[in-house]
Amino acid sequence: MRKGDHAQARARRADAAAVVRADPSGREAGIDTPRMYAGTSRRGRPPGTSARELELISLRLFSQGGFDDTTVERIAAAAGVSRRTFFRYFDSKADVLWHAFDGEVRRLRDAFAAVPASVPLMDAIRQVVVGANLYRAEDVPELRTRMNLIGSIPALQASAAHHYDAWERAVSDFAASRLGQDAQSLYPLAIGRATLAVCRAAYDRWVERADSSLTVYLDQALRALAAGFDPAGLAPQPGERPHSGR
Amino acid sequence: MRKGDHAQARARRADAAAVVRADPSGREAGIDTPRMYAGTSRRGRPPGTSARELELISLRLFSQGGFDDTTVERIAAAAGVSRRTFFRYFDSKADVLWHAFDGEVRRLRDAFAAVPASVPLMDAIRQVVVGANLYRAEDVPELRTRMNLIGSIPALQASAAHHYDAWERAVSDFAASRLGQDAQSLYPLAIGRATLAVCRAAYDRWVERADSSLTVYLDQALRALAAGFDPAGLAPQPGERPHSGR
DNA sequence: CGTTAATCGTCACCCTGTGACGTAATCAAG
DNA sequence: CTTGATTACGTCACAGGGTGACGATTAACG
Incomplete structure (x- = not known):
């Protein structure tokens, strides 16, 4: 990993989070997949996103640009996350829906x-x-x-x-x-x-x-x-x- | 395309055809996909295989080695045909079944x-x-x-x-x-x-x-x-x- | 023999999905 | 504060499915 990447990643994440909060559903994060936070913060590094966030972002991008033409790369970028991380939350691109x-x-x-x-x-x-x-x-x-x-x-x-x-x-x-x-x-x-x-x-x-x-x-x-x-x-x-x- | 490829391809096809004929179903080729021969031979180059042949070969390979571990590459090779040609007969690897x-x-x-x-x-x-x-x-x-x-x-x-x-x-x-x-x-x-x-x-x-x-x-x-x-x-x-x- | 039509092979390319490995961030114990 | 354990993440490399472009083959037709 190179040096300035994290600052950039955080910046992207801030944008993405704003989008999520502006979502009309009003529902907040909820269930995370990698280790399901149960209110009390657990041991290691906190998750950089949530299944719910990825779901909302995907839903928006799919509606705008179509399912096939929206790559996982784009979804991950919109969430401020790497492509690999997307597949840690969902087994496939379709599963998100x-x-x-x-x-x-x-x-x-x-x-x-x-x-x-x-x-x-x-x-x-x-x-x-x-x-x-x-x-x-x-x-x-x-x-x-x-x-x-x-x-x-x-x-x-x-x-x-x-x-x-x-x-x-x-x-x-x-x-x-x-x-x-x-x-x-x-x-x-x-x-x-x-x-x-x-x-x-x-x-x-x-x-x-x-x-x-x-x-x-x-x-x-x-x-x-x-x-x-x-x-x-x-x-x-x-x-x-x-x-x-x- | 290099020079001796066609002789090799024909040889592989001969083997594959023998396998098909030895199939217990006894049914012969039947319906082709690219241009559906209707008895009378048509204009251009005749098909090098048939959907039926690919189906039987696939069925055998899937049963032996499993679906996921059997690549389209292997199926095509067994039929004496290129990978690209397989996808001209079927839209996807699964469609063959x-x-x-x-x-x-x-x-x-x-x-x-x-x-x-x-x-x-x-x-x-x-x-x-x-x-x-x-x-x-x-x-x-x-x-x-x-x-x-x-x-x-x-x-x-x-x-x-x-x-x-x-x-x-x-x-x-x-x-x-x-x-x-x-x-x-x-x-x-x-x-x-x-x-x-x-x-x-x-x-x-x-x-x-x-x-x-x-x-x-x-x-x-x-x-x-x-x-x-x-x-x-x-x-x-x-x-x-x-x-x-x- | 030249033209036309149909199939095929090769090549290049994008995308999905996965395994391996090192890194980053947090908590807990010393 | 330091160290270790834990959890999540990023990068890289890779296999495989699927597609478009283009030229090469093979046969029928005139």
């Missing part, structure tokens, strides 16, 4: 554990999933831009599989316990995946058209799933033309 | 077009999907190794999204026409994705345990979907212990 999603899996599992046994299987799944998707109004814009990117960039859809897996397993495990079967057997597996499938449909609709709340779409999709997609209950949504030329 | 899957989408669309309007929506989907998965016995081993790779290597699961998309749309389009709605609206979208979801569950079960025919698993999964996963009809499969310690 799934940071928040991974948190939902935990919420999902907790909620499943709290469902009384009296609630029927598919009703329980619907309630839990809808409940895990109640976002505060101030968090919605960020969620929307993130899902917009995920829905439109192929490289991000490719990275989805890994993250969806944990989500599906949360549902499969619950279904397995209810059915008294193994989580890897056919029906629990199918239920977990089908649940995610219809939720993704709901998400896509919501991203594309801001005409309704996300939870409404989720609820509709999950009800349809539990009804076996009976055409009798599948009326076209308000604002949609029945029949159409594609 | 999805070559056959993409063909299923066409079969799917054709079958949907032939379904009489009297068959209820979900019944039609089940029959068409099961019908599109009737494989000849001699093709099953290759299918199984391919699905085994796809199910176990993360890099391949990542590439799945793009190929699944076309499959889902085939189902969504059919559902949309039956419901008189747009294919991008909530229910058709949800039906297409949920259908694929349960089929993937069936495939996974089938790959993991050779205890039953693929079509049986598919039929069971699709019937469960059409029944809204009513627990009354979800008895554990034969050979599976109800309850278990995971």
Whole structure:
């Protein structure tokens, strides 16, 4: 490392931090990845950035310049950090956008554990999933831009599989316990995946058209799933033309 | 290009072709990608290989040495072709394993077009999907190794999204026409994705345990979907212990 | 034989992701 | 204050995936 590099790095970091603080989400740093600060400062050198900061910077750069044309080099530079450090916080360039999603899996599992046994299987799944998707109004814009990117960039859809897996397993495990079967057997597996499938449909609709709340779409999709997609209950949504030329 | 390279290349190609002909599938070349020969030989230089040949060689090398440790360099060398040429036949290293899957989408669309309007929506989907998965016995081993790779290597699961998309749309389009709605609206979208979801569950079960025919698993999964996963009809499969310690 | 069309090989290049190794910053113990 | 332990960081080198440009090959056509 040469001599004046650190002064410059600090200067860049100050700029980047200002950008983060000016972010409309208002949420502060939060969870760090390399060693997760728990309030009390630990032993060694303090982290020069945070997963949350990198997430916000990436989100901004991706929205401006596109995912593929935004190199990790640029993201790291905007955060005042080296390229190598970025990959210490995230395993891949795409993972930065799934940071928040991974948190939902935990919420999902907790909620499943709290469902009384009296609630029927598919009703329980619907309630839990809808409940895990109640976002505060101030968090919605960020969620929307993130899902917009995920829905439109192929490289991000490719990275989805890994993250969806944990989500599906949360549902499969619950279904397995209810059915008294193994989580890897056919029906629990199918239920977990089908649940995610219809939720993704709901998400896509919501991203594309801001005409309704996300939870409404989720609820509709999950009800349809539990009804076996009976055409009798599948009326076209308000604002949609029945029949159409594609 | 230096002088003696072509003689060497031809020699390597002869070896590779022998390997392909010795393949148990017995199926010959078939569809080429760069310009799809239609029986009559066309204008310029004839292709030095075929997508099918690259597919078989890749499948063998992946099974032997693993996906990540098998470089495109090695595959191309085994086919007697340059690295660059491999990427003229396939857009990515992973795509080589999805070559056959993409063909299923066409079969799917054709079958949907032939379904009489009297068959209820979900019944039609089940029959068409099961019908599109009737494989000849001699093709099953290759299918199984391919699905085994796809199910176990993360890099391949990542590439799945793009190929699944076309499959889902085939189902969504059919559902949309039956419901008189747009294919991008909530229910058709949800039906297409949920259908694929349960089929993937069936495939996974089938790959993991050779205890039953693929079509049986598919039929069971699709019937469960059409029944809204009513627990009354979800008895554990034969050979599976109800309850278990995971 | 010259032209045209299609494929292929070589080369150069960018980007992602990783391992190795030394450095920087903090806390704790002496 | 010094020393050691600990944690994060930067630099460097490298392998591999994927792409564009350009010339060389091979065959059909006229």
